[in-house]
Amino acid sequence: MSSNHLHIGGIDSIELIEKYGTPLFVYDVQKIRENARAFVRTFEESGIPFQVAYASKAFSSVAMLQVAKQEKLSLDVVSQGELHTALEAGFPVEKIHMHGNNKSEDELRMAIECGIGCIVVDNFHEISLLEALVEELDTTVQVLLRVTPGIEAHTHDYILTGQEDSKFGFDLNSNQADKALKRLLNLPRFRVLGIHSHIGSQIFETTGFEMAIKKLFQLLNHWKHQYQYDAEVVNLGGGFGIKYTESDQPLPLNQYVVTLTKCIKAEAQRLGLSIPEIWIEPGRSIVGDAGTTLYTIGSLKEVKNVRKYVSVDGGMTDNIRPALYQAKYQAVVANKINDPLIEEVSIAGKCCESGDMLIWDLKTPAIESGDFLAVFSTGAYGYAMASHYNRFPKAAVVFVENGKDQLVVKREKYTDLTRFDLSYE
Numbered sequence: 001m002s003s004n005h006l007h008i009g010g011i012d013s014i015e016l017i018e019k020y021g022t023p024l025f026v027y028d029v030q031k032i033r034e035n036a037r038a039f040v041r042t043f044e045e046s047g048i049p050f051q052v053a054y055a056s057k058a059f060s061s062v063a064m065l066q067v068a069k070q071e072k073l074s075l076d077v078v079s080q081g082e083l084h085t086a087l088e089a090g091f092p093v094e095k096i097h098m099h100g101n102n103k104s105e106d107e108l109r110m111a112i113e114c115g116i117g118c119i120v121v122d123n124f125h126e127i128s129l130l131e132a133l134v135e136e137l138d139t140t141v142q143v144l145l146r147v148t149p150g151i152e153a154h155t156h157d158y159i160l161t162g163q164e165d166s167k168f169g170f171d172l173n174s175n176q177a178d179k180a181l182k183r184l185l186n187l188p189r190f191r192v193l194g195i196h197s198h199i200g201s202q203i204f205e206t207t208g209f210e211m212a213i214k215k216l217f218q219l220l221n222h223w224k225h226q227y228q229y230d231a232e233v234v235n236l237g238g239g240f241g242i243k244y245t246e247s248d249q250p251l252p253l254n255q256y257v258v259t260l261t262k263c264i265k266a267e268a269q270r271l272g273l274s275i276p277e278i279w280i281e282p283g284r285s286i287v288g289d290a291g292t293t294l295y296t297i298g299s300l301k302e303v304k305n306v307r308k309y310v311s312v313d314g315g316m317t318d319n320i321r322p323a324l325y326q327a328k329y330q331a332v333v334a335n336k337i338n339d340p341l342i343e344e345v346s347i348a349g350k351c352c353e354s355g356d357m358l359i360w361d362l363k364t365p366a367i368e369s370g371d372f373l374a375v376f377s378t379g380a381y382g383y384a385m386a387s388h389y390n391r392f393p394k395a396a397v398v399f400v401e402n403g404k405d406q407l408v409v410k411r412e413k414y415t416d417l418t419r420f421d422l423s424y425e
């Protein structure tokens with residue numbers, strides 16, 4: 001172990017690189033557990049009944065979902081593939097919720113047949129599909145109604161979801177939510193657990209969540225008086241922001257819950273409603289800061305008086321976020337963490353595309369080819385959004401915990417890339 005090397009979860013990152021190669025995703029499992037426990041503990045302290053569901057789109061793999069299961073979380077899946085992964089991981093099916101704005105009949109069938117805990121119904125087409133399926137399978141289903149509360153959270157446009165002009169959910173203002181509820185209450189095979197709203201992602205302020213809570217409780221109040229319907233569950237979605245760089249100032253995870261639970265208690269009391277079970281669906285805030293990507297530095301190019309490009313052996317194929325959302329990251333040279341920062345360089349990926357830049361203007365020690373770069377907070381929407389662009393095989397994923405490392409997703413081989421190709425002669 002060298003003191004000039006970055007350590008992750010008590011393990012020398014350069015030893016991990018020697019063992020597993022690069023690019024490599026390394027997750028500090030203790031950090032994942034701490035993040036999950038921060039949410040759970042704060043809800044427990046609030047006295048409000050709750051479920052914390054891990055939004056598996058942030059990073060889904062069998063090992064990850066086993067950790068979520070060990071932490072007694074529930075699970076949010078958005079596709080048959082995520083559901084399949086959960087079942088392979090032995091995740092308790094009654095604690096799985098399924099999302100999606102265009103769930104297929106196949107997806108819904110699989111979800112119902114495996115006995116999924118709940119389906120978050122998004123639109124009228126889905127109600128029709130479900131109606132036919134529960135009839136055909138002679139069964140019942142528990143649902144939440146996803147509503148768009150008309151809140152504009154402050155985040156990147158592509159990851160905004162709660163505003164009225166959105167592809168997700170039933171619109172509150174045009175009474176779509178009322179129509180959906182009335183329809184479902186007349187269907188004896190449906191049990192409507194309550195409502196769901198997700199206002200966006202990477203949100204630092206609690207104001208948006210508080211506004212959503214007020215809108216949702218207004219709706220519950222209206223439903224109680226209009227339809228004598230009492231919701232058992234209010235799901236507030238995910239979206240709790242994390243720190244990528246020094247300029248990000250998220251709240252500590254427990255603070256998000258403290259604010260939400262206070263607001264819920266106040267709203268319930270004001271309207272004379274009983275407090276329903278509160279569900280949240282954090283993804284990024286569970287795994288984001290637990291993940292680090294390790295790369296090998298290859299070519300260096302200096303554009304005189306402009307900038308120095310430092311290329312790594314990955315890029316937009318393992319982290320699309322800078323190219324897609326102009327997302328910013330912090331990084332260090334993993335084999336020189338105590339060396340003085342004397343250069344300013346820009347980190348380029350290796351795809352044939354100028355937009356494949358991971359970090360602009362990063363302060364580093366003197367860099368040479370063969371050094372290693374560690375990019376922090378890549379645990380969410382990194383591996384999950386990885387692609388095969390330029391036919392790069394996907395990276396490996398390693399978990400570290402208690403001074404031990406374990407490979408949890410194998411590195412792809414070139415033969416994996418042509419596995420489904422058929423010849424045409």
Ligand code: LLP
Binds near residue numbers: 161239285
């Ligand atoms: N629940 C629902 C219904 C969602 O749509 C999402 C994220 C979550 C929960 C989890 O949100 P989180 O806690 O992870 O912010 N690819 C983007 C993020 C898109 C998120 C989509 N939905 C990114 O890399 O920033």
